[in-house]
Amino acid sequence: MRILFVENHDVFAKTVVEQFLSNHEVTLVPTIRAALRFLTSDTGVDAVLVDFDLDDGKGTEVVRHIRDRGLDTIVIAISAHARGNHELLEAGADEMCAKASFQRISEVLEHASSL
Numbered sequence: 001m002r003i004l005f006v007e008n009h010d011v012f013a014k015t016v017v018e019q020f021l022s023n024h025e026v027t028l029v030p031t032i033r034a035a036l037r038f039l040t041s042d043t044g045v046d047a048v049l050v051d052f053d054l055d056d057g058k059g060t061e062v063v064r065h066i067r068d069r070g071l072d073t074i075v076i077a078i079s080a081h082a083r084g085n086h087e088l089l090e091a092g093a094d095e096m097c098a099k100a101s102f103q104r105i106s107e108v109l110e111h112a113s114s115l
Helices: 009-018 031-043 060-068 082-091 099-113
Strands: 004-005 025-031 047-050 074-077
Touching: 004 009, 004 031, 009 025, 025 031, 031 047, 031 060, 047 060, 047 099, 060 074, 060 082, 074 082, 074 099, 082 099
Parallel strands: 004 025, 004 047, 047 074
Antiparallel strands: none
């Protein structure tokens, strides 16, 4: 699976990629601006994992961009906070996987891709 991972905590992101996403092709970006630039230039991504609190705004901007453009990609909310995940889901995310439960990310991706 080609995954865009929108996460601004570098150590967490690298750990997740190494431990849970190593069998996927992952592009890691730390900001909304970088995510939107990537999504505008590359539409072949299968899934987007998006955090809520980013340095340049809220991850809901990324979700709305994907939904407003009708991009065919799975969106997974990955905030550490219930409120953040709730807002990402309201913005159009398909599923959520709280950071404390990241060992489930493969299961969540599989379930979302079967919808």
